[in-house]
Structure formats: C-alpha cells, structure tokens
Amino acid sequence: MNEPQSFWTKYVWSQDHKVIAVQYSITAIVAGIVALVLSVLMRMQLGFPDSVPFMDSEAYYQAMTLHGMIMVIYLLTALFLGGFGNYMIPLMVGARDMVFPYLNMLSYWFYLLSVIVLMASFFVPGGPTGAGWTLYPPQAILTGTPGTDWGIITMLISLAIFIVAATMGGLNYVTTVLQARCRGMTLMRMPLTVWGIFVATIMALLAFPALFVSAVMMLFDKLLGTSFFMPAVVSMGQALDYDGGSPVLFQHLFWFFGHPEVYIVALPAFGIVSDLISVHARKNIFGFRMMVWAIVFIGVLSFVVWAHHMYVSGMNPYFGFFFAITTLVIAVPTAIKVYNWVLTLWRGDIHLTVPMLYAIAFISTFVIGGLTGLFLGNVIVDIPLSDTYFVVAHFHMVMGVSPILVIFGAIYHWYPKITGRMLNDTIGKTHFWITFIGTYAIYFPMHYLGILGMPRRYYAYENYEFIPQSAHDLNSFISAMAIVVAVAQVLYIYNLFWSYWKGKEAGPNPWGATSLEWQTPQTPPVHGNWGEKLPEVHRWAYDYSVPGYDEDFVPQTQPQPEDRPAGEMA
Amino acid sequence: MAHLLSEDSQLVKDWASDQDAFKGVSWGKAMMWIFLLSDTFIFSSFLVGYMTVRMSVTEPWPNASEVFALTIAGHHIPLILIAIMTFILITSSGTMAMAVNMGYARKRKQAARLMFVTALLGASFVGMQAFEWTKLIEEGVRPWGNPFGAAQFGSTFFMVTGFHGLHVSAGVIYLLIVARKIQLGHYEKEGNYQIVEIAGLYWHFVDLVWVFIFAFFYLW
Numbered sequence: 001m002n003e004p005q006s007f008w009t010k011y012v013w014s015q016d017h018k019v020i021a022v023q024y025s026i027t028a029i030v031a032g033i034v035a036l037v038l039s040v041l042m043r044m045q046l047g048f049p050d051s052v053p054f055m056d057s058e059a060y061y062q063a064m065t066l067h068g069m070i071m072v073i074y075l076l077t078a079l080f081l082g083g084f085g086n087y088m089i090p091l092m093v094g095a096r097d098m099v100f101p102y103l104n105m106l107s108y109w110f111y112l113l114s115v116i117v118l119m120a121s122f123f124v125p126g127g128p129t130g131a132g133w134t135l136y137p138p139q140a141i142l143t144g145t146p147g148t149d150w151g152i153i154t155m156l157i158s159l160a161i162f163i164v165a166a167t168m169g170g171l172n173y174v175t176t177v178l179q180a181r182c183r184g185m186t187l188m189r190m191p192l193t194v195w196g197i198f199v200a201t202i203m204a205l206l207a208f209p210a211l212f213v214s215a216v217m218m219l220f221d222k223l224l225g226t227s228f229f230m231p232a233v234v235s236m237g238q239a240l241d242y243d244g245g246s247p248v249l250f251q252h253l254f255w256f257f258g259h260p261e262v263y264i265v266a267l268p269a270f271g272i273v274s275d276l277i278s279v280h281a282r283k284n285i286f287g288f289r290m291m292v293w294a295i296v297f298i299g300v301l302s303f304v305v306w307a308h309h310m311y312v313s314g315m316n317p318y319f320g321f322f323f324a325i326t327t328l329v330i331a332v333p334t335a336i337k338v339y340n341w342v343l344t345l346w347r348g349d350i351h352l353t354v355p356m357l358y359a360i361a362f363i364s365t366f367v368i369g370g371l372t373g374l375f376l377g378n379v380i381v382d383i384p385l386s387d388t389y390f391v392v393a394h395f396h397m398v399m400g401v402s403p404i405l406v407i408f409g410a411i412y413h414w415y416p417k418i419t420g421r422m423l424n425d426t427i428g429k430t431h432f433w434i435t436f437i438g439t440y441a442i443y444f445p446m447h448y449l450g451i452l453g454m455p456r457r458y459y460a461y462e463n464y465e466f467i468p469q470s471a472h473d474l475n476s477f478i479s480a481m482a483i484v485v486a487v488a489q490v491l492y493i494y495n496l497f498w499s500y501w502k503g504k505e506a507g508p509n510p511w512g513a514t515s516l517e518w519q520t521p522q523t524p525p526v527h528g529n530w531g532e533k534l535p536e537v538h539r540w541a542y543d544y545s546v547p548g549y550d551e552d553f554v555p556q557t558q559p560q561p562e563d564r565p566a567g568e569m570a
Numbered sequence: 571m572a573h574l575l576s577e578d579s580q581l582v583k584d585w586a587s588d589q590d591a592f593k594g595v596s597w598g599k600a601m602m603w604i605f606l607l608s609d610t611f612i613f614s615s616f617l618v619g620y621m622t623v624r625m626s627v628t629e630p631w632p633n634a635s636e637v638f639a640l641t642i643a644g645h646h647i648p649l650i651l652i653a654i655m656t657f658i659l660i661t662s663s664g665t666m667a668m669a670v671n672m673g674y675a676r677k678r679k680q681a682a683r684l685m686f687v688t689a690l691l692g693a694s695f696v697g698m699q700a701f702e703w704t705k706l707i708e709e710g711v712r713p714w715g716n717p718f719g720a721a722q723f724g725s726t727f728f729m730v731t732g733f734h735g736l737h738v739s740a741g742v743i744y745l746l747i748v749a750r751k752i753q754l755g756h757y758e759k760e761g762n763y764q765i766v767e768i769a770g771l772y773w774h775f776v777d778l779v780w781v782f783i784f785a786f787f788y789l790w
Contacts, residue, residue, distance in 0.1 A: 099597040167608060175601045179590040187586040205604065209611035216729070217619060225714035226725035228623055244720060246626035249619060256615075537588070 015101035016527050017086045020108045022418070024082035027108075028075050031115050033489075035070035038063040040486045047479020049460055058146040060459035061130030065147075066121075068133030069155070072261065073162060074115055076403055080268040081166065081204060082111060084410060085173050085197045087418070091517035092194045094182025094535045096528050098172040107172070110165035117158040124150035132457065134258070137229035137250050141222045143236065152222060156215040163208045163215075173201045182516075184537030188292065189556070191515045191541040192285065195292050196271020199299040200264045206303070207260035214253040221245070251313055255306035262399050263302040267295055269406040270337055273359050275541075276409050277341055279513045280356035281348030282552050284542035286340040294333035301330050311382045320379045327377035334370060338363065349545060349552070353511070354428035358409030361436045362402050369398025372447065387457070390450025393443045401439045408435070408492065415496075416510045420523050421503030423495050431491040438485035445474050512553045515541045519557050602768045606775045609737075613779050616733060617786055620726040632718035634788050637706070652788050655698050656780065659738075662691035663777045670770045673763030678752050681766055685749035688773065692742040699735050703728070727787060734783055737776045745769055 011019060042063050045055045055063075086104070090097055098104045121128035130146030131139060139145050141152055177190070177198045190198075217228040221242075229250040230242035278285040285291060307315060307323040341363050350356065372394040376382045385391065408431075415423050449471055454461065461467050461475070509518040521531040535557050543554035585591050592600055624631060635648035642650065669684035706716075706724075713728050715721040748769045757763055 100601065167605075171601050171605055171608075174604050175597055179592065179595065179597055179600050181589050184588050186588045187591065189588075205608040206611050209608060210615045213612060213615035213619060216733075220713060220725065220729065224725075226729075227714075227721055228619065228725060231626075232628075241714065244623070244627040244629060244722060246622055249622045249626070252622075253615060253619065 013105065015097070015105045017090050017098050017101065017104060018418075018525065020104055021083050021086035023108050024086060024111065025079055027112055027115055028079040028083060031070050031118075032075035032079075034119070035067045035075060036486055036489065038067040038070075040483060042067065043479040043482040045459060046461070047476040047482075049462065055459075057459045058127070058130060061132070061457075062128045062146050062151070064457065065130050065133055065135075065155075066118075066128050070118070071400065072133065072265070073159070074118065076265045076399075076407075077166070077204070077261070078111060078162075079407060080265060080403070081173065081197065081201055082108065082169055084193070084268060084272065085169070085201065087414070088193055088517065089173055089176050089197060090180075091520065091525065091529060092191050092515055092541075093177060093180065094185050094516050094530070094537060095176055095180040096530060096534070099175045099180050100172055103168050104172050107165045107169035110161055110168065114158045114161035114165060117154055117161060121147070121151050121154035121158070124154060126150055129155045134251075134254060135218070136254075137218060137221065137245075137247050138231065138233055138242070141218065141230075142233065142240075148222075153219065156219050156222075159215050160212060163212045166204055166208055170201045170205045173197065174205065182534045182537060185516075185556075188289070189537055189540045192271040192274040192288075192291055192295070193268070193515075194271070195295050196267040196269070196274075199295050200267040203260045203267070203299050203302065204264050207257045207264065209257075210253045211257035214250055214257075217253075218250065248310075248313055248315075251310050252307070255309045256303075258309065259306040260299075260302045263298055265399055265403050267299065269362070269403040270295060272410045273362050273406050274337075274341065274344075275515070276355050276359040276406075276413055277344050278542055278544065279413070279511050280351045280353050280359065281345050282351070282512075282544045283344055283348040284540075284544055286343040286346075287336070288540065288542060290336055291340055294336045297333045298330060301326060301333070305330065308377055308382075311379050312386050324377055324379050328374065331370070331374060338367060338370070354423070354425060354432060355409040355413040355511075357429070357432050357436075358405045358412065361432070362405045362409070365397050365405060365439065366402040368444075369394060369396075369402060373398060384453075385450060387455055388450035389446040389454045389456055392456050393446035393450060396443050396446075401443065405436070408432070411496075413511065414517075415499070416506030416523075417517055417520075418524055419500055419503070420506055421499050422506045422510060423499045423503060427491050427495040427498075431488055431495065434488040434491075435485055438481050438488065441481040442478050442485065445478055449474060512551065514539075514543055514553050514555050516556055519555050596762075596764050596768075599764060599768050599771070602771050606771065609775070613734075613782070616730050617782065620730060620786065623722045623726060624720075627720040627722050629720040631720050632716065632723045634790070637711075637718055637723075638702075638788055649788055651698060651702055652784065655695055655702075656784055658691050658698075659695050659777055659780055662688045662695070663774055665691065666770045666773045670767045673752070673766035676761060676763065678755070678758065678763070681763065682749045682752040685745050685752070685766070685769070689742045689745040689749065692738050692745070692773075696735055696738050696742070699731060699738075703731075730783060730787070734776070734779060737779070741769075741773050741776050744772065 010016075014020060014023075041052055041055060042060060044052045045060055086098070089095075126147050126149040128147050129135070129140065129151035131152065135152070135155070141148055147155075177194060181190075214229075217226075220226040221228055221230055225241055227242045227245035229247050230240075230245040231247060232243045233240045274285050274291060305323055305327045307319060308327045311320055311323075345360070372390065376385060376391065376394055412423050412428060415421070450456075452467070452471060454467055454471060461472065506523065508520070508523045511518075516535055516537070517525075519535060520529060537556045538559045539554065539556055541556055543556075545552045546554055638652055639646055639648040640650050641647075665684050665688045669681050669688060672678075672681035672684060706727075710717045711724045711727075713725045716724045748765055751757065752763070752766070757765060
C-alpha cells in the first residue's frame with residue numbers, strides 16, 4: 001500500500017475509497033441544497049403567488065425540472081451509491097479498497113463534471129430546460145418550452161456524463177462485493193447495507209443504458225434534425241421538418257430507466273435502515289434471509305413495471321393489466337421488509353438515539369408512500385388521480401422524504417467513524433422533529449388536494465372554479481411549512497461543521513455495532529483500512545443480545561466458541 | 571430448479587462462499603463481464619429504438635439490399651461490402667481466440683503478433699465502414715433524410731453503426747496497447763496472461779453485437 005503523502009494526493013486526486021466517498025457526498029449535498037432552494041422558490045409562488053419577482057411561468061418550470069432531476073439523480077443516486085457505496089462497501093466486506101481505485105477516482109471526477117455541466121445550464125442563453133424532469137418529447141425540444149436552445153443540450157450532456165461516472169463506480173462496487181471480500185465473509189454474512197447497495201448498483205448498470213440511449217437520440221433530434229421521438233409537428237402554424245418518430249418510444253426508454261431508478265434509490269435506503277434498526281434496537285434483524293431475497297426480488301421485479309408511469313400515455317389495455325399486476329406484486333416483498341423492520345423493533349432494547357428516530361420515521365413515511373402507491377398502481381384508480389397533487393404527495397413521501405430521512409440517520413450513525421467525533425444530540429433531535437413533523441405537514445395535505453383534482457405542474461391556480469378557497473389556504477400552509485423545513489436544514493449542516501471540531505470524541509465503536517467497519521484498528525480508518533492483516537469473519541453481522549456473552553453485541557471478527565464449527569451460523 | 575436453489579446445492583454454496591463468488595476469476599475479468607452485460611443493455615436499447623421507429627414511420631423503408639449494393643466490374647452485387655466486412659470481423663475473432671491460447675501457453679511473441687493481426691483486421695473493418703458511410707453520404711443519405719424513403723433509415727443507420735464503429739475503434743486501440751505491453755514483457759514477471767483473454771472478451775462481444783446489427787439492418 002503506497003500511502004499518499006501530499007495534500008493533493010491525499011485529499012484531491014485521491015484514490016482512497018473513503019476520500020472519494022466524502023468528495024461524492026459533499027458534491028451531492030451541495031447540489032441537493034441548490035435543489036432545495038429551487039423547491040422553496042416554487043412553494044413561494046404556489047403559496048403566495050407573485051411574491052418572488054422573477055418567478056414567472058418559465059422560471060417556475062425551470063425550477064421544477066432542475067429540482068426533480070437534481071434530487072433524483074445528482075443527489076440521491078450519487079449520495080447512496082457514490083457516497084455510502086464507496087465508504088461502506090470496502091469497510092463492510094473487509095477489503096482494503098475498491099478493486100480498481102484509479103477507475104473509482106475517475107468516477108468521482110466525471111460525476112463532478114456532470115454536476116458542473118448541469119449547473120452551467122443556469123447561465124446559458126435561455127436558461128436551463130423547463131421540460132419537467134421526465135423531459136418528454138416533443139415538447140422538450142420545441143419552442144414554447146423554456147430552455148430549448150441550450151438548456152436541454154446541457155441537461156442531456158450532463159446526464160450522459162453522469163452515466164459514464166455511475167458506470168465506472170458501479171463496476172467497481174459490484175466487482176468488489178463479488179470478488180474482494182475477506183476470509184469468512186460469505187454473501188449471506190454481508191450486512192444488509194451492502195446488500196442494498198450491491199443490488200441497487202447492478203440495477204443502475206442495467207437501467208442507466210436506456211437513459212443514455214434516449215439522451216443520445218434526443219440530442220440527435222435536437223442537433224441533427226433526426227426524428228427518433230418526433231412525429232409530424234405543426235408549431236406556430238408551420239409544419240416542422242420532423243416526421244414519423246415515436247414520442248412514446250422515449251417514454252418507454254425513459255421509464256425503463258426511471259422505474260428501476262426509484263429502487264436504485266430505495267434499496268440502499270432499505271439496507272441501511274435495516275442496519276440502523278438492528279443496531280439501535282440491540283436485536284438481530286428479523287428474517288435476515290428473507291430481507292436479502294426481498295431486496296433481490298424487488299430489484300428484479302422493478303424492471304418489469306415501468307409502463308405503470310404511462311397509463312395515460314395510451315397503450316394496449318392488456319399491457320395496462322400486465323403492468324398493474326407486476327406493480328402490485330412488488331408490494332409483497334416490500335411488505336415483508338416493513339413487517340420485518342417492525343418485528344425487529346418488537347421487544348427490542350430500543351435506544352431512541354437520533355439515528356433510530358430517523359429510522360423509525362422512515363418506516364412511517366415509507367408505509368404512507370407505499371400505500372398510496374397501491375392506489376396509483378391500479379389503472380382504474382390511477383387515471384383520475386394521475387397528474388394531480390396526489391401523485392406529487394405519493395412520490396415525495398416514498399422516494400423523497402423516506403430516503404432522505406435514511407440519509408440523515410445514516411450520516412448520524414456513521415459520522416463518528418468518518419470523523420472520530422459524535423454529532424451533537426440536541427441539534428440532531430431538534431432537526432429531526434422539525435423535519436419529520438414538517439414533512440408530514442407538507443405532503444399529507446397534498447393527498448387531499450390531489451383527490452380534489454388539483455393538477456400538478458401548474459404555476460398558478462387562480463381563477464379555476466373547481467379549486468375552492470380552502471385549497472388556496474392549504475397551499476399557503478404547505479408553503480409556510482416547506483419554508484420552515486427548508487430553513488431547519490441549516491441546523492443539520494451546522495451540526496456537521498460544529499461537531500467536526502467541537503463534537504464529543506467518539507471512540508472506535510460508540511454504538512456497540514458488530515459489523516466490520518466498527519472494528520478497524522484506527523478511527524477514522526486510515527489508508528488501507530486494516531493495518532497489517534485483513535480481518536477474518538466468523539459470524540453474521542447481527543449478533544446482538546446473544547445469551548452467554550458479557551456484552552450485548554458480538555463483533556463479526558470474534559471467533560465462534562470451539563464447540564461450534566465456524567461457518568454454521570448465518 | 572428447486573434443487574438448484576436449495577441451500578445444500580453446490581451452486582448456492584459456491585456463490586455464497588467467502589472471498590470470491592467466481593473462483594479463480596481475476597478482478598479485471600469479472601469487471602469486464604459486468605461491463606459487457608451493461609453494454610448489452612445499451613445496444614439492446616438502440617436496437618429496440620430502431621425497431622420501434624421502423625414501425626412508427628409513415629414513409630416506406632428503403633430496400634436494404636438495393637441501398638447497400640456495389641457495382642464491381644460491371645456487376646451489380648447486393649450486400650457485397652457488408653459480407654466482406656462481416657467475414658473480416660468474424661475472422662478477427664478467430665485470430666483473437668488464437669492469441670488468447672498463445673498467451674496462456676506463454677508464447678508471448680506469437681500472442682502479440684496475433685493481437686496485431688486482430689487489430690489490423692479490426693482497423694480494416696472500420697476503414698470499410700468509413701467507405702460505406704462516404705458512399706451513402708455521396709448518394710444523399712443524411713441523418714435527417716435520404717432519397718430512398720423514410721428519414722429514420724439514415725438516422726438509425728448512422729447512429730447504431732457509428733456507435734458500434736466507436737466500439738471497434740476503441741477495441742483496436744485497446745488491443746494495440748495490450749499487444750505492445752506483451753511485446754515489452756510487461757506480464758512476464760508474473761507470468762499471467764489473462765489480460766489477453768480480457769481483451770478478447772471485449773473483442774468477441776463487439777463481434778457478436780455486429781452479427782445482430784448485420785441481421786437487423788441489412789437482412790431485414
């Protein structure tokens with residue numbers, strides 16, 4: 001192991017998975033803050049019309065598009081895979097680093113480039129694209145939609161670069177999990193965090209190609225005048241040169257990526273939250289094998305449900321039948337996971353630490369978001385609800401709030417390992433309660449607005465007879481809450497900085513956790529992670545409150561008693 | 571099936587065992603396989619896109635055997651160029667396989683030489699593709715339209731063969747680098763010539779993709 005010496009090789013051009021993970025995380029969080037500000041601007045317009053001077057309809061659509069795209073891809077995907085994946089996989093499976101550190105470093109720099117190109121779109125002529133995060137053609141590249149000059153081009157190029165970055169990282173994560181585990185670390189002894197990230201990464205490698213291809217084809221439609229996605233169009237009274245393309249093809253390609261993407265974000269969250277609950281309830285995760293298989297089945301199933309995003313796009317009714325069935329079938333493994341989380345808590349020695357609070361909050365928001373998913377998965381219920389605020393409420397609960405809560409909890413949980421110091425508890429709890437109650441106050445009322453028929457993607461709701469005054473009042477309330485929650489995030493950021501210098505010394509294993517990352521010889525782990533000798537694993541990651549042991553946890557590295565041959569457990 | 575997935579089956583035991591799921595497979599080789607799986611999805615998406623627009627177009631699709639015909643010495647021969655290109659690329663897979671064999675036999679001079687031959691065949695494939703593109707462009711085929719029928723004919727043709735051509739070109743460079751390293755004795759110290767096989771995996775994959783492109787574009 002060649003230890004890097006200078007500042008530049010240690011912190012900037014670093015090939016150490018831990019440094020790359022922190023680089024990924026900081027970049028993703030900065031991008032996420034931009035998206036958060038955009039959402040506040042949107043909520044200002046919706047709750048208090050015309051209160052932000054530059055917020056006209058064009059700016060609104062641009063803010064909406066960039067908010068969605070950044071949150072889903074540049075924040076959540078990058079943070080879970082590039083951030084947590086990078087940090088946790090080698091430490092949790094007992095490797096010294098990713099298998100190809102140089103490629104791993106390139107992955108980060110490509111990701112940074114994609115973020116820079118994306119942010120550049122705020123400054124190009126015409127501004128960023130306002131096509132909605134789904135970028136549906138033909139409107140995405142036709143006059144009338146904001147940002148059709150340069151915005152859409154920078155967006156598509158940025159996505160293509162992101163996919164290259166995600167592929168380079170993803171190949172590393174999958175190969176590391178498959179081929180570089182330490183002695184004794186069987187697949188079924190890996191913590192669920194690694195399982196979630198592992199399966200999500202495989203999905204990313206198979207789903208992003210469809211987005212890449214649709215981005216390339218749309219770029220050609222825009223720049224070369226091809227007609228992949230463009231039918232014959234009459235725009236402003238003039239027939240355009242486009243003819244014979246298929247807009248629905250784009251939707252199929254996009255959602256073939258887009259639906260697995262939901263689970264690319266969700267599966268790492270599932271995995272992480274399982275570990276948080278188990279550690280902080282001092283109990284083994286209930287039904288470990290079932291949890292693993294549920295992750296795998298969800299991953300497989302999510303590739304055959306994509307057209308449930310297209311019930312109103314027009315397709316053969318039998319397809320709708322098929323996709324409704326597959327969509328509802330996903331509820332089975334998902335429900336298994338929820339039951340198992342709850343059963344892990346049941347009669348556990350629950351420590352209401354801050355990570356545990358976030359984990360429990362996640363179960364609550366995820367159940368709400370999951371149940372409304374059952375409504376929307378049925379064609380007949382989806383048709384009246386589609387494109388209303390019910391949908392906005394659903395996906396924000398299930399893939400906005402839920403994974404974000406897990407991220408908060410996970411950072412809180414692993415911050416002591418990453419920095420050697422604890423985060424502040426008082427700030428943490430304050431932030432938790434404001435965020436948890438606040439997000440319910442924001443998204444729960446949206447279900448009512450949606451059932452009332454309030455359409456999404458409108459930038460102003462005045463002068464519609466079917467929208468009563470009470471809905472406007474509710475909108476103002478939601479916006480006020482959104483601002484409170486957004487401002488409260490300052491607490492968390494402040495906590496990250498304050499604790500870095502002033503936080504309580506953490507020691508190597510403050511939560512009393514069994515998995516390998518807590519057994520490193522140094523905290524924070526140094527380059528190469530394990531010192532002279534790689535660890536050896538003798539048991540699964542969930543030996544909590546085992547009878548006959550002095551402590552209520554048994555690290556994975558501790559040998560089994562002699563009378564029990566190693567390898568029998570797990 | 572139930573037997574294969576039961577906990578006692580050797581398959582499950584091997585897969586779930588510690589350290590590595592694929593015994594004796596190097597990191598690079600495993601990664602190449604996973605990359606190729608991902609790349610398969612890219613080409614599949616391209617081909618599905620091609621098939622879909624071919625169904626959605628309103629104008630008739632040009633007749634491939636007419637468009638891709640050459641007149642050689644007064645004879646009008648359909649698909650002749652593409653037949654030669656396909657033959658060359660498949661031949662290059664043969665020389666590649668021989669190079670892998672030579673590598674494992676640690677006959678590094680022969681291995682390098684065979685890889686250079688493979689790269690040369692690949693380069694000539696790209697050259698002929700450039701010739702074909704030039705001919706079509708001279709006849710007025712453009713990504714946005716062509717004189718023979720539906721505009722998407724040109725769009726999909728240039729996009730998919732172009733993307734495949736980039737893969738072949740990248741492969742040629744990759745082969746040249748590895749072959750040169752072999753010549754210089756770069757792998758002699760460890761005596762491990764698996765790198766030849768890894769490069770070969772990529773090369774065979776690019777070949778296989780071509781067979782599909784050939785079938786879908788020229789024979790359909």
